[in-house]
Amino acid sequence: MRPDTSAIPIDPCKHCGAGAPVDVHFCPRCDRILTLGRHGDYFTFFGLRRRLRLDVKDLEQRFRALSRLFHPDYFHNATSTERLASLERASYLNDAFRTLRDPMARLEYLLKLEGFTPKESHDATTKVPQGLLEEVFELNEELEAIQDMRAEGASASEVALRLHAARQPIEANLERHEEQLDALMAAHDAHLEANEADARHEALVKLRTLLLERTYLTNLLATVRREAEAGEATAS
């Protein structure tokens, strides 16, 4: 590990000084790779609109094509500026691909881009979303009852059965969320195509709420699973 004293971004091409539009990867004048100084976002980097339902095959093809342009392997004989630019661009490409490839990471990223602060998704793990209050309350009661059962020496299979039953409503709810998310994403993309800014914003607001709930539900399921594993561990 060595300290990297890479400089702060500068706009024009470092080789010839020509300006270039955001997210052009190579200088239009001298054809050198540009430093990552200015870039739009993961979508524009791939030359894509901010759609939530992407053709993953197409995304993969773009990723491979860009990898062939940026990868540091092709720059080991170049100037240090170009080597750094290649490293930064290849990193950004990999980070962007990792995010956009996964529908949920893609949605989270788009929400952040559109100004929905990520702080709220952090709250999702601690604060119960309004729409789930009743469900969470019931589950917590059930989990307490199961813990009591266990403390009173109920058999492992009995506990497992009850835990399994407790999971059912959450899993069903999660499935409903997936469907709703899917439909809303499609709607968002349609509004984007039709340039319906307000309708699109509305879809994003709903998507955020659904995403927060989904995150919460996923965490709940993980809690139940841990409970089940803890039971197995003490039983064995």
Next chain:
Amino acid sequence: MSKVVGIDLGTTNSLVAFVSGGRPAVIADESGDALLPSVVSVDGGGMVYVGREAQRRLLTDASRTVYSVKRFMGRGIEDVKDEERWFPFKVSGETGGVVRIRLGDRELTPPEISAFILRELKRRAEAFFMREGDFDPEVAAAVITVPAYFNDAQRTATRDAGRLAGLEVLRIINEPTAACLAYGLDKRREGVIAVYDLGGGTFDISILRVEEGVFQVLATNGDTHLGGDDIDRLLVEMVAGDLGLDPATQADAVQAVRKAVIQAKWDLSEFDEAHIEVPGLAGRAEPYRRRLTRGEFEALIAPVLERTLGPCRRALEDAGLHASQVDEAVLVGGSTRIPMVRREVERLFGRKPHTDLNPDEVVAIGAAVQADILVSGRREMLLLDVTPLSLGIETMGGVVSKIILRNSTIPASGSEMFTTFVDNQTAVDIHILQGEREMAPDNRSLGRFKLRGIPPMPAGLPRIQVRFQIDANGILSVSAHELRTGIVQTIEVKPSYGLTDAEVERMLIESFEHAQEDVDARMLIEARNEAETIIAATEKTLRRPDFVEIAAAQLTPGEAALIQAALADLKQSMGSPDRNVIQVKTAALNQATQHLAEVMMNWTVQAALAGRTADDVAAKGR
């Protein structure tokens, strides 16, 4: 332009390879040996030996000889404590710092010892280019392979070793990935490949996808502590148990046992039974002898193979694939010659693995292919590796906050915001870790650094962005700036298990001071290597179960005895400091076995014609 070679810097053996006229091939030394044992030894006069000669010194001067140094690369003394009793050399170092290994009168770090091996490979390659009449024989750069599992500290140590040996390390690639290149699997339009690499000291399983020439590692898993050495250890323990040896005090005897059991292990890949024979043990008039059948051997090593299956399953899981979705399986590492290993891999992935290339050479060949691609600038093939471990930083309460997740395609980057806790604080300490565990002490510490020069502000106001960049080699660099003022912070990284730039510079200077180019010693080593090769070939033939039958049918009366005598004569001269003596005896054995070599050749051909498989009869040297 000087040459760029591919190097497999292995735990047990190292190799160098080069692509010439479009054909990759390993570069053998003057006596035709491609494998350089990764062993370094120093004699009383400070003369350094590398390879076969150093390996020989394991028997005569075990305490001044180091092997398996790769196990110590980028590691701390606390990591290697439990291994120490198996190594005859002394390992020291402060807790939480770089390991130091006693070699003769010096204490060296693992990169310095590895540099001896790399220097020898560089010399070997340059000698080869000179023999070829190349106008530009200099080797200035290399692609070096590492286990996919290597963390930042281990990769950095490998790069430092290259620098110390006078080699620019153009790229560090994962060994299994190199194996795929060697097999030309990048030419597949699309497919999933599993690489099962059971080498001397490490086990790696990698799941790769190739699509339109882009190679992507989907997942890697493995065990930095599993390989042929473990098989050897089981065999050594078995024999040491028979003999009542104590590894701690009878280092020389343990090495003699090791040599004998390794030979038996090799034989068992070709024959159904082998004989372990350990001559010259103190306090025993007769050599130790034991028969070992393939069945007994397989029962003994089954637990070792079993331990490879867990990582295989986890890698598949990480890649989101079932074993049935794997299109090709590739075998790497000498231990995959063992028939049982081949059977297990075939059973796991449901297909016959590739075994056409020499499993010892396949990684070096792949490294050479990659070196050739880098030099030529061709773009039809691109290798995208992943980082094997998550990277994170320690936060309040010792919890790790992950910044770059494992199996992320590299290069990759991540950033984290920091602020101050007291008014006018101008520095912040940051601890970088690599691993998957929640708590900092359970992970590998990569280094600590201090952010300095933060403009004095009320607590919590500065917004310092620290950027972590993992390059295409899997090596980390760190940069930081304060967002409110745009001031770039100075960062002092103190690597936990690595060397600072200044230390590497100092070692470079020292290595020049110690470099005694002793031409006579070099030629003596070469003479011994040549002798070693013919001894091994002869002994192998003599050990064949059907040798008595062949001798009776084909050799003249007394011929076998003559060969035995010439063999014993040469073996006895091996310790001689006079290379002429060794050369004369080598020539004598060569002469004595000439007829035998012809006989064996005919025997093999006839057996093959008679419908027996080549494996049963092949007398080819390994």
